[in-house]
Amino acid sequence: MPTASTSVRLRVLPAISTLVAKRTSAESGGAVAPDHWTEGPHYAEAPQLLAAGFAPDALLLTPGDARQAASWLESLRRAPRLALLPIFLNRSFGEAVDALSDGVASTPEAAAPEAAAIAARAPSLSRRETAEGDERLLAFLYLRTERVLTPVADWRDERIYRYPLADALGRPGEDSFLMLERLRRRGLLETAGLVERVHTCPSCSAGQLLFIETCPQCGSIDTAEQNFLHCYSCGHVGTQEEYLTNEGLTCPKCAVRLRHIGVDYDRALETFVCKDCSGRFTEPNVKARCLQCRKTCGTDALSERNYYGLRLSAAGELAARTGQVGDLFKLLDEFSHAHPEYFSRTLEWLLDLSRRHEEVQFGLVCLKFANVHLLASRLPRHRVAQMFDALAQRLRALIRTTDLFMRDDDACCWLLLPQTLPAGVAILLERIVALGAAATPEEGLRIEIATASFTSADAGAGSTNARLLMGTLRSRVG
Ligand SMILES: [Zn+2]
Numbered sequence: 059m060p061t062a063s064t065s066v067r068l069r070v071l072p073a074i075s076t077l078v079a080k081r082t083s084a085e086s087g088g089a090v091a092p093d094h095w096t097e098g099p100h101y102a103e104a105p106q107l108l109a110a111g112f113a114p115d116a117l118l119l120t121p122g123d124a125r126q127a128a129s130w131l132e133s134l135r136r137a138p139r140l141a142l143l144p145i146f147l148n149r150s151f152g153e154a155v156d157a158l159s160d161g162v163a164s165t166p167e168a169a170a171p172e173a174a175a176i177a178a179r180a181p182s183l184s185r186r187e188t189a190e191g192d193e194r195l196l197a198f199l200y201l202r203t204e205r206v207l208t209p210v211a212d213w214r215d216e217r218i219y220r221y222p223l224a225d226a227l228g229r230p231g232e233d234s235f236l237m238l239e240r241l242r243r244r245g246l247l248e249t250a251g252l253v254e255r256v257h258t259c260p261s262c263s264a265g266q267l268l269f270i271e272t273c274p275q276c277g278s279i280d281t282a283e284q285n286f287l288h289c290y291s292c293g294h295v296g297t298q299e300e301y302l303t304n305e306g307l308t309c310p311k312c313a314v315r316l317r318h319i320g321v322d323y324d325r326a327l328e329t330f331v332c333k334d335c336s337g338r339f340t341e342p343n344v345k346a347r348c349l350q351c352r353k354t355c356g357t358d359a360l361s362e363r364n365y366y367g368l369r370l371s372a373a374g375e376l377a378a379r380t381g382q383v384g385d386l387f388k389l390l391d392e393f394s395h396a397h398p399e400y401f402s403r404t405l406e407w408l409l410d411l412s413r414r415h416e417e418v419q420f421g422l423v424c425l426k427f428a429n430v431h432l433l434a435s436r437l438p439r440h441r442v443a444q445m446f447d448a449l450a451q452r453l454r455a456l457i458r459t460t461d462l463f464m465r466d467d468d469a470c471c472w473l474l475l476p477q478t479l480p481a482g483v484a485i486l487l488e489r490i491v492a493l494g495a496a497a498t499p500e501e502g503l504r505i506e507i508a509t510a511s512f513t514s515a516d517a518g519a520g521s522t523n524a525r526l527l528m529g530t531l532r533s534r535v536g
């Protein structure tokens with residue numbers, strides 16, 4: 059057992075201290091009182107801890123510098139066995155590094171309350187050691203009820219902002235920003251305040267832009283600010299230098315002395331000159347040059363990206379606890395499914411076509427698995443997965459190879475049925491609704507499918523478009 063003085067001495071050197079929760083049999087549920095945390099073995103480096111196979115309940119890090127702090131935290135958060143543990147730093151190492159930790163605590167006593175709160179939530183979390191990527195992130199947030207993922211500015215990152223914790227917990231090679239986007243669209247994460255709005259390149263969506271002032275006539279960047287004078291008597295406009303003589307200002311064209319501004323002359327509106335084409339202009343054309351793909355565009359063509367703080371939503375909490383909602387919908391991804399943009403473009407095209415040619419008939423169906431979250435909370439995970447798989451297979455059997463299938467988030471799926479009469483759409487709808495009933499009823503629970511549909515016969519001469527149409531159908535399935 060290290061005495062108090064040896065552990066203090068050890069912590070002066072870079073070290074990883076472990077904390078172990080002393081659980082009495084009565085406390086086997088996982089809630090450990092703050093005074094039951096004791097120190098375990100110390101390690102000089104993260105790889106030694108990872109190799110030791112020792113499973114602590116919390117970690118106190120004393121890194122030598124910010125780089126070591128980042129590398130320790132990243133490797134610990136990537137290790138399935140340790141990823142979700144409370145990990146504390148002895149001091150702050152900057153926003154991006156601190157975001158990977160559970161805060162600053164240099165003694166076991168200081169760490170204990172937070173560590174105890176995290177440990178208390180752990181037993182209600184399913185499969186936490188096998189979770190990876192988005193599931194590991196949801197589990198991490200579930201254990202820390204107040205935690206908000208905050209974007210951190212990083213000029214080296216082409217998005218300008220990144221979420222360090224999502225980078226560390228994401229699957230190797232996965233784009234963690236897109237992972238967060240998906241979680242947000244699925245309603246598992248919710249926004250907690252806009253942190254920054256970044257202008258991005260419309261061609262490659264990088265945020266590293268250079269703003270340049272160009273000549274509106276020839277596009278050159280070689281422009282300069284200059285004062286131009288306008289002679290009242292002959293109308294000549296020239297630079298101030300052209301008018302300067304030993305006697306003061308004299309018009310170089312008509313040789314009149316310019317004594318009083320507003321009487322003999324005034325300043326021209328143009329205050330810029332192009333050194334390439336000699337053009338004069340009042341305002342340069344501001345353009346943005348992307349430092350990643352080198353394309354240049356006008357500032358009104360730039361895209362925008364918003365960075366929000368993100369926290370777990372109620373649905374996300376449920377998904378973390380039951381660990382099933384995400385898995386279920388992966389089953390649907392086995393369909394050959396269309397990209398959302400391609401899907402809506404095809405719909406737009408069919409709408410156009412059917413307006414002009416009566417013989418072009420098509421159907422559009424929106425379906426929503428209305429009670430999946432409820433099922434997930436009532437039934438064991440593998441049972442819901444089986445029901446969903448059975449349903450997915452039957453659904454696949456109903457879809458022709460010429461139909462387009464698209465899943466735009468976890469709750470809504472779309473079917474676009476070319477060359478289909480209204481009667482055909484109605485038959486398909488009946489079959490889809492029947493699918494839910496057929497998928498093995500379990501304890502009176504079955505997958506409920508809400509549907510809404512549209513056929514080209516409904517279109518008439520109305521001025522509807524794909525986006526409007528899809529919005530209407532989506533609101534009808536609730
Ligand atoms: Zn670009």
Ligand SMILES: [Zn+2]
Nearest residue numbers: 273276332335
């Ligand atoms: Zn020019």
Ligand SMILES: [Zn+2]
Nearest residue numbers: 289292309312
């Ligand atoms: Zn003049």
